[in-house]
Amino acid sequence: MQTLLLSKDQVKGLIGMRQVIAAVEDAYRAFSSRQVEQPDYIGIRLPEGRGEIDFKLSYHQQAEMISMKAHSGGFTGNPEAHGVPNSMGTILLFDARSCALACIMDGSLITGLRTGAAGAVSVKALARKNARTIASIGTGNQARMQIRAIREVMQIDEIHAWSRTPENLAAYKQDIEREFQIPVIIAASGKGAVEKADILITTTRGKGGLVQADWVKPGTHIVAIGTDARGKQELDPELFRNAKIVVDSIPQCTQKGETVHPLAGNIIKIDDIYAEIGEILLGAKPGRASDDEITIFDSTGMAIQDNTTAGSIYRNALANTIGTFFSFIG
Missing domain, CATH: 3.30.1780.10 (ornithine cyclodeaminase, domain 1)
Known part of the structure; x- marks a missing residue:
């Protein structure tokens, strides 16, 4: 051979x-x-x-x-x-x-490609069918890759972006508008971006809860990408209390994903994890139940x-x- x-x-x-x-x-x-x-x-x-x-x-x-x-x-x-x-x-x-x-x-x-695609798969399975507006917390390479993938599965009308680094925000706006002709609105704060979101993407190397629970409106789908190792965190654990929690792998996400933090704070139990996304794709469990439901996809990435x-x-x-x-x- x-x-x-x-x-x-x-x-x-x-x-x-x-x-x-x-x-x-x-x-x-x-x-x-x-x-x-x-x-x-x-x-x-x-x-x-x-x-x-x-x-x-x-x-x-x-x-x-x-x-x-x-x-x-x-x-x-x-x-x-x-x-x-x-x-x-x-x-x-x-x-x-x-x-x-x-x-x-x-x-x-x-x-990079398969991580971007993971977000798109979750959008197909869990986002509202009339979702059109994205908020991007983080504006690096993976934030761009998420847009490349998600635009293949839905129409994006506009993106509200926020980063701690103004130069990164400006470069992200220029790149996305040039490549995809999608308007990018630079938010004055993370809260300002998140409040506009039908779909929220987090792709930072955060060490704390960058996104607070009371910023997120009903019906939002959250694509949590940045937390793939212990010590990282992007979301307020309180977000998980009343959300539908979907993960790529229960063993991985309960050890090194975003889901670790609400588990550690006794906000949820492992049984509160609704499904692995593969179960939804297989038809073993339904996806979104209503337009008011907040859904979280915790993606740690798998071999x-x-x-x-x-x-x-x-x-x-x-x-x-x-x-x-x-x-x-x-």
Whole structure:
């Protein structure tokens, strides 16, 4: 068996956001169907604060595909010292029938794409059908990716954006309006943005409750992206008391997601988590029950999303004869 090698440019040309959204939906359905093995990820922090590298593994039983993603970050001196980016990713795909290495691909784009797609999947499943206005708390790369994905599943009339950094806000407004022709209104405060939202997206590295419960109007859908590790927090835990709580993975979100904080404060119990989003996609549980309901999607990100997205890219590469084959095992 030969191994396929795909560069970053090749990966970029082999998949579009709609296909990533479909791949993420497949991931969620497989996970909630108990078709996935996904060990806890392993991280190594390099000495002297150089940065860190994480390794995430998953097995997709139906597709007979095993993935391993290595993703580094924080190496701020890399471009000058080593001529490489400060953050890099690589994905290995193994044919689970033999465990032979099927593909090595650049994974730098995949994490951002599948995280954006996760927000879009939650909007399809949980947002009001007449939702048109987005509030973005945070204006970095993932905030942009959320808009790229969500615009594939709904019409966005306007975005109200807020960040602590005025330069970031100005750049976000310019980028979004240029790329999508969607008006971006710079809010004077986080409260000012949130109060306008039909859909609220949080994509910060927050260390406290940036969004207060009394800012959020009835019927809002919240896409909580930034809290994916202990010590991070974006939402007031009181928001969870009367909301419909949907997560990507109950084990992950109760250990390192936004849901950790209301659990720790005894505001909710684990039984108050309504569903994993895969259960809603499978039809095992209904989504939004009324236009007044506040829904929260707590997304910590899962290795199976990398698996299904990379698998889709691999199949596209084979179908279009893209990439370089080499004999890895002789």
